[in-house]
Amino acid sequence: MAVEDVGSGCSSSGDQEFHVLAVDDSIIDRKVIERLLKISCCKVTAVESGSRALQYLGIDGERSSLGFDDLKVNLIITDYSMPGMTGYELLKKIKGSTKLRQIPVVIMSSENILARVDRCMEEGAEDFLMKPVQLSDVERLRDFMLRGGEEREVVGHKRKTRDDSCSSSVLSCDRDHPLSPRSVSAMAHCKPLSKRPRLLATD
Amino acid sequence: MQRQLANMKQSLFDQGYLDEQFIQLEELQDDANPNFVEEVVTLYYRDSARLIQSIEQALEKSPLDFSKLECLMHQFKGSSSSIGAKRVKSECTQFKEYCRVGNSDGCKRTFQQLKKEYATLKKKVEVYFQFARQIGPVEKACRSK
Numbered sequence: 001m002a003v004e005d006v007g008s009g010c011s012s013s014g015d016q017e018f019h020v021l022a023v024d025d026s027i028i029d030r031k032v033i034e035r036l037l038k039i040s041c042c043k044v045t046a047v048e049s050g051s052r053a054l055q056y057l058g059i060d061g062e063r064s065s066l067g068f069d070d071l072k073v074n075l076i077i078t079d080y081s082m083p084g085m086t087g088y089e090l091l092k093k094i095k096g097s098t099k100l101r102q103i104p105v106v107i108m109s110s111e112n113i114l115a116r117v118d119r120c121m122e123e124g125a126e127d128f129l130m131k132p133v134q135l136s137d138v139e140r141l142r143d144f145m146l147r148g149g150e151e152r153e154v155v156g157h158k159r160k161t162r163d164d165s166c167s168s169s170v171l172s173c174d175r176d177h178p179l180s181p182r183s184v185s186a187m188a189h190c191k192p193l194s195k196r197p198r199l200l201a202t203d
Numbered sequence: 204m205q206r207q208l209a210n211m212k213q214s215l216f217d218q219g220y221l222d223e224q225f226i227q228l229e230e231l232q233d234d235a236n237p238n239f240v241e242e243v244v245t246l247y248y249r250d251s252a253r254l255i256q257s258i259e260q261a262l263e264k265s266p267l268d269f270s271k272l273e274c275l276m277h278q279f280k281g282s283s284s285s286i287g288a289k290r291v292k293s294e295c296t297q298f299k300e301y302c303r304v305g306n307s308d309g310c311k312r313t314f315q316q317l318k319k320e321y322a323t324l325k326k327k328v329e330v331y332f333q334f335a336r337q338i339g340p341v342e343k344a345c346r347s348k
Contacts, residue, residue, distance in 0.1 A: 026250075026278065027250050028243060028282045031246060032285055035231050036231065081281075110281050135231065
């Protein structure tokens with residue numbers, strides 16, 4: 001992707017910027033994901049833990065950092081393995097909150113553990129990305145989100161059901177890899193849209 | 204000069220010090236963020252120093268707390284992977300394996316090797332970045348991105 005001279009090289013869409021809340025206990029990974037998201041024309045807020053993320057989102061209904069309309073979070077991308085609260089636990093808390101559950105959550109992990117992937121997808125994760133996350137993953141995610149955003153507006157903020165995930169994932173899978181499954185779990189459940197074929201061959 | 208830099212980088216890859224992730228990071232650089240990779244790598248060495256220290260301390264305990272060691276190493280492996288430090292990452296994997304089977308000597312041996320690779324990589328990338336910075340301004344003028 002050719003990156004322009006001007007900061008992020010993003011064209012102004014006229015609409016609000018896509019705001020992503022990134023959660024990772026690693027300062028290095030936060031720096032990288034922040035850069036990946038900025039290049040993909042997203043506004044980024046990066047925090048170091050699940051509890052900080054919940055604070056930011058104002059899940060306890062108290063003083064939230066969000067003036068909800070101004071700083072609306074369009075996507076949460078979180079590391080799985082974090083001390084204190086794991087990404088999975090954060091996912092559960094978000095999906096368990098009436099206020100926040102419509103926000104899509106993507107999990108990142110350095111470990112290719114299918115049971116983990118399944119668990120997260122069943123809990124309502126939008127996708128499961130292998131670390132190190134690459135620009136192509138983020139761009140694909142952003143495109144998918146932006147496309148799905150309109151649908152969400154139309155049908156109201158209903159909780160994303162598995163059927164919804166399936167149909168949406170099939171769309172992107174058809175585009176990329178119509179025939180080959182991206183993972184074993186894809187056979188049984190919905191295909192995480194960003195799983196790369198080489199995933200199965202990695203260590 | 205540019206070719207020299209390219210050769211330097213190629214050599215780091217050929218010798219297995221760096222992997223594709225390093226290239227991925229380089230692709231995130233632009234004129235507004237020309238030193239992104241150097242920043243990330245610098246951050247890595249600064250941040251991982253405390254992890255190395257924690258692991259060192261944990262390895263002095265007797266008996267070893269393998270669970271704790273594995274956890275610390277998992278973090279270290281993650282960061283190493285994020286910057287494309289291939290050899291370091293490989294030692295991390297080995298270390299975690301030894302933790303899993305409870306092999307103290309294996310852990311200690313591997314850690315010594317890991318520190319060597321970690322230090323060697325640091326020197327090599329420092330040279331690389333120094334060189335890159337020197338030819339940087341020239342490169343910008345000629346580069347057609």
